[in-house]
Amino acid sequence: MSVEIEFFFDVVSPYSYLASTQIPKLEAETGATVDWRPFFLGGVMKSANNSPPARVPNKAKYMYADLQRWAERYDIDLQYPSDFPVNSLRAQRLILIAKRLHSDPAPLARRFFEAYWAEGRDISEPEVLKEAIEKTGFDSEQFFEQIEKDDIKKKLEANSNEAVERGAFGAPTFFVGDEMFWGNDRLDFVREAARSK
Amino acid sequence: MSVEIEFFFDVVSPYSYLASTQIPKLEAETGATVDWRPFFLGGVMKSANNSPPARVPNKAKYMYADLQRWAERYDIDLQYPSDFPVNSLRAQRLILIAKRLHSDPAPLARRFFEAYWAEGRDISEPEVLKEAIEKTGFDSEQFFEQIEKDDIKKKLEANSNEAVERGAFGAPTFFVGDEMFWGNDRLDFVREAARSK
Numbered sequence: 001m002s003v004e005i006e007f008f009f010d011v012v013s014p015y016s017y018l019a020s021t022q023i024p025k026l027e028a029e030t031g032a033t034v035d036w037r038p039f040f041l042g043g044v045m046k047s048a049n050n051s052p053p054a055r056v057p058n059k060a061k062y063m064y065a066d067l068q069r070w071a072e073r074y075d076i077d078l079q080y081p082s083d084f085p086v087n088s089l090r091a092q093r094l095i096l097i098a099k100r101l102h103s104d105p106a107p108l109a110r111r112f113f114e115a116y117w118a119e120g121r122d123i124s125e126p127e128v129l130k131e132a133i134e135k136t137g138f139d140s141e142q143f144f145e146q147i148e149k150d151d152i153k154k155k156l157e158a159n160s161n162e163a164v165e166r167g168a169f170g171a172p173t174f175f176v177g178d179e180m181f182w183g184n185d186r187l188d189f190v191r192e193a194a195r196s197k
Numbered sequence: 198m199s200v201e202i203e204f205f206f207d208v209v210s211p212y213s214y215l216a217s218t219q220i221p222k223l224e225a226e227t228g229a230t231v232d233w234r235p236f237f238l239g240g241v242m243k244s245a246n247n248s249p250p251a252r253v254p255n256k257a258k259y260m261y262a263d264l265q266r267w268a269e270r271y272d273i274d275l276q277y278p279s280d281f282p283v284n285s286l287r288a289q290r291l292i293l294i295a296k297r298l299h300s301d302p303a304p305l306a307r308r309f310f311e312a313y314w315a316e317g318r319d320i321s322e323p324e325v326l327k328e329a330i331e332k333t334g335f336d337s338e339q340f341f342e343q344i345e346k347d348d349i350k351k352k353l354e355a356n357s358n359e360a361v362e363r364g365a366f367g368a369p370t371f372f373v374g375d376e377m378f379w380g381n382d383r384l385d386f387v388r389e390a391a392r393s394k
């Protein structure tokens with residue numbers, strides 16, 4: 001049976017964006033399957049009694065340089081959005097809806113990541129989200145019909161709570177079985193763990 | 198002229214310990230010279246408006262696992278000291294004294310790191326520090342004669358202030374010229390920066 005890697009992420013998180021671009025490589029190198037699990041980072045941080053890194057001015061400045069270094073290494077576009085952070089609740093719910101309707105939420109999640117982190121679009125705006133859904137080849141009306149449904153709201157909360165209960169405090173968070181890994185910069189450890197299973 | 202890498206560290210910081218074990222390799226691979234610059238992490242965190250990672254319970258738990266993974270990768274001993282964190286002021290001042298008296302503070306810094314992180318000794322205790330100084334081949338009396346001197350206290354403060362002014366908010370912090378790198382997990386970026394000079 002194929003090893004499963006759980007990838008908890010939020011499209012508002014730049015290090016989640018970085019990691020998301022490496023998932024195909026991770027799957028190819030390990031033979032593992034990555035389960036894209038959206039959670040709501042704001043809720044996770046709050047439950048875990050954590051605070052955003054950018055609250056520390058020197059850290060915010062450093063993160064900017066650090067993100068550019070990673071983007072260069074990965075050869076991807078990354079521009080710090082002028083409206084960071086935005087509310088990602090709608091985007092994260094839509095990714096859950098993609099999972100429900102089409103089983104693989106990765107294409108839509110990627111599209112949201114790119115819209116926000118490469119193109120500087122405001123992914124809290126329904127119009128931006130709808131355009132991304134259409135671009136992914138899905139029906140945005142069908143998606144938006146579900147966005148306020150209780151079971152979708154509850155599923156996002158459940159994912160967030162589950163992650164925190166299992167030890168998460170930020171994003172991205174990976175699990176290989178019970179082993180947890182935090183951050184784009186731990187992908188090599190994730191790789192090793194998946195290979196050893 | 199040889200490229201210089203500045204290594205700001207505090208012996209109370211586990212990720213500084215991890216990084217310290219990789220300095221010889223870093224120097225060998227880049228041809229750069231590493232300048233070991235002790236600072237006082239408590240003061241740096243305070244000035245930078247940062248808070249210790251272990252304040253977040255899930256993060257503290259994760260750090261423990263993460264540190265073990267790195268120790269295994271580096272093939273070094275690392276045991277979380279039962280009395281973490283301890284006051285590192287004396288240890289950091291003694292490293293400055295080593296720099297003044299013997300120019301290279303690295304052997305003493307390594308000894309302090311090992312005493313605390315591999316052997317679980319309490320490096321806030323003068324007796325433990327004296328033993329480490331003697332083991333390094335230095336005269337512990339000569340060192341302790343200087344430990345309360347104003348210029349030593351001020352030098353440690355100056356290093357801490359300088360680091361924060363240049364952008365630091367935690368440990369270890371590396372500089373290659375104006376480029377700053379935070380964390381043991383950024384050593385590969387430090388290596389690339391040193392090579393590109």
